[in-house]
Amino acid sequence: MRYDNPELRDRLAAEYVLGTLPSRSRRRFERLIADDPALATVVARWADRWAPLDTATPTEPPPPRVWRAVAARTRSRPARAPLAHQWLASLAFWRGLAVAACSAAALIVYITVSRELSGPPAPTVVAVLADQSGDPSWIAIAGPQRGEVSVSAAGPQAEDPRHSFELWGIAGGAPHALGLLRPQPGKAATIRADQLPPPGDLLAVSLEPPGGSTTGLPTGPVISKGKVLLTPP
Amino acid sequence: MKRFEDRSGFGSPLQLEQLVRRTSRADATAFAMLYRQSAPKLFGIALRIVGNRDEAEEVLQESFVAVWQRAGDYDAQRGSAAGWLVTIVRHCAIDHLRRRARRPEGRKAPDELLTSLASGDRGADRSAELDALQRCLGELDEQPRRAILLAYLYGFTREEIAVALAAPVGTVKSWLRRGTERLKRCLDP
Numbered sequence: 001m002r003y004d005n006p007e008l009r010d011r012l013a014a015e016y017v018l019g020t021l022p023s024r025s026r027r028r029f030e031r032l033i034a035d036d037p038a039l040a041t042v043v044a045r046w047a048d049r050w051a052p053l054d055t056a057t058p059t060e061p062p063p064p065r066v067w068r069a070v071a072a073r074t075r076s077r078p079a080r081a082p083l084a085h086q087w088l089a090s091l092a093f094w095r096g097l098a099v100a101a102c103s104a105a106a107l108i109v110y111i112t113v114s115r116e117l118s119g120p121p122a123p124t125v126v127a128v129l130a131d132q133s134g135d136p137s138w139i140a141i142a143g144p145q146r147g148e149v150s151v152s153a154a155g156p157q158a159e160d161p162r163h164s165f166e167l168w169g170i171a172g173g174a175p176h177a178l179g180l181l182r183p184q185p186g187k188a189a190t191i192r193a194d195q196l197p198p199p200g201d202l203l204a205v206s207l208e209p210p211g212g213s214t215t216g217l218p219t220g221p222v223i224s225k226g227k228v229l230l231t232p233p
Numbered sequence: 234m235k236r237f238e239d240r241s242g243f244g245s246p247l248q249l250e251q252l253v254r255r256t257s258r259a260d261a262t263a264f265a266m267l268y269r270q271s272a273p274k275l276f277g278i279a280l281r282i283v284g285n286r287d288e289a290e291e292v293l294q295e296s297f298v299a300v301w302q303r304a305g306d307y308d309a310q311r312g313s314a315a316g317w318l319v320t321i322v323r324h325c326a327i328d329h330l331r332r333r334a335r336r337p338e339g340r341k342a343p344d345e346l347l348t349s350l351a352s353g354d355r356g357a358d359r360s361a362e363l364d365a366l367q368r369c370l371g372e373l374d375e376q377p378r379r380a381i382l383l384a385y386l387y388g389f390t391r392e393e394i395a396v397a398l399a400a401p402v403g404t405v406k407s408w409l410r411r412g413t414e415r416l417k418r419c420l421d422p
Contacts, residue, residue, distance in 0.1 A: 010417070011410055011413070011414075014409075014410075014413035014414075014417070015409060015410075015413070018381065018384045018385055018409065018413065019323065019324075019327045019384055019385065019388050020384045020389075020390060020391050020394075020409055022390070022391075023331060044312045044316070047312065047316055047319075047320060048312075048316070049366070049416070049417070049420055050366075050385055051316060051319070051362070052360055052362040052363035052365075052366050053347075053350060053363070053366065053385065053386065054274075054278050054319050054323075055360060055362075055363070056350040056351065056353060056360075056363055057274075057277045057278050057281050057350060058277050058353060059273035059274045059276070059277045060273060060276045060277040060280055061272075061273050061276070062272050062273065062276040062289075062290060062293055063290065065290070066272070066276075066290050066293050066294050066297075067265075067268055067272070069294050070268065070294055070297040070298060070301075071265075073294075073298050074261075074264065074297075074298060074301040074302075075261075135332065
């Protein structure tokens with residue numbers, strides 16, 4: 001599609017703000033906005049046109065438990081925390097982002113061009129594995145130790161005692177087992193970085209009998225996959 | 234930015250902007266104030282879209298975690314702080330709906346909700362923008378107007394609109410396209 005056509009730009013912006021772009025088109029459009037301040041302005045203008053409806057929507061006091069949960073999840077962004085703690089905080093950040101999928105989308109519109117250089121340390125994302133609908137379901141991050149990669153659920157996975165989640169590296173089309181994953185968010189499985197396939201090749205998660213595949217190859221359905229983005233430090 | 238005045242439930246726009254800026258410097262007090270000031274309005278919007286309190290609470294929680302983490306990305310040049318917060322909550326609520334199969338039921342017809350929103354906003358300082366939006370929506374044909382309102386007010390997908398209005402998806406797409414074009418011409422003469 002050609003994105004330099006003003007009518008098309010306006011139409012996509014209108015549907016983006018209306019919320020009717022299909023998930024995939026929406027993500028593509030968000031990437032365009034990020035690089036195109038003029039398009040971001042068209043989007044902001046559409047948001048302005050609809051704003052009166054949100055202004056008129058009645059307020060409703062949320063119960064106190066919402067703030068307690070927010071406060072508990074945001075308490076840990078200390079400027080000078082022990083390294084391990086900081087790493088965990090960063091992980092929580094990425095997990096939150098993936099689970100919510102709500103933040104990246106909206107915020108791109110408003111992203112500032114010049115970012116502060118002194119933000120909190122960011123985790124090195126090695127791979128994001130997406131399910132069939134394209135939503136992130138597992139995430140691989142460098143650490144906690146050098147030469148290690150932690151793979152954890154990006155959101156709660158449907159647990160079933162009849163199967164295990166097994167991680168595979170697929171280098172040049174040939175799968176090799178990397179280990180079992182834990183379905184609870186926050187419970188990472190650690191694998192050796194040198195077992196990962198090279199950047200560009202795939203990581204995949206399949207459903208296997210409890211304890212994992214006994215054949216050395218995936219036997220159940222592949223529920224999630226994603227490219228290795230970089231070689232972890 | 235004059236998008237949200239005091240009566241909107243967001244507090245003064247300048248103050249809100251300042252709270253977001255302080256939040257970006259990890260100022261927990263400012264963040265708590267930002268929450269106190271904007272959460273009731275944002276919860277109302279989340280509730281309108283996802284249709285039940287439990288899920289609206291989840292959406293609100295995710296949204297504010299995102300606000301804390303990404304407040305540094307907010308750029309006042311590109312829009313009001315209230316608009317930034319609403320955008321986060323709307324997208325989060327729409328994503329939330331798309332991730333689950335079941336849809337909320339028993340909601341007001343979109344025209345009915347529009348009328349009740351417009352009549353509830355009746356103060357002396359009632360917004361001219363809302364009047365204009367309501368008038369321009371009123372100029373659309375009935376089905377395109379319903380399609381557009383189902384999308385904006387409730388986060389319906391094209392397919393869900395097609396089911397709700399008993400029309401092919403292709404027709405819904407053209408309603409959305411032509412409806413928003415007409416709306417824009419009417420709003421910015």
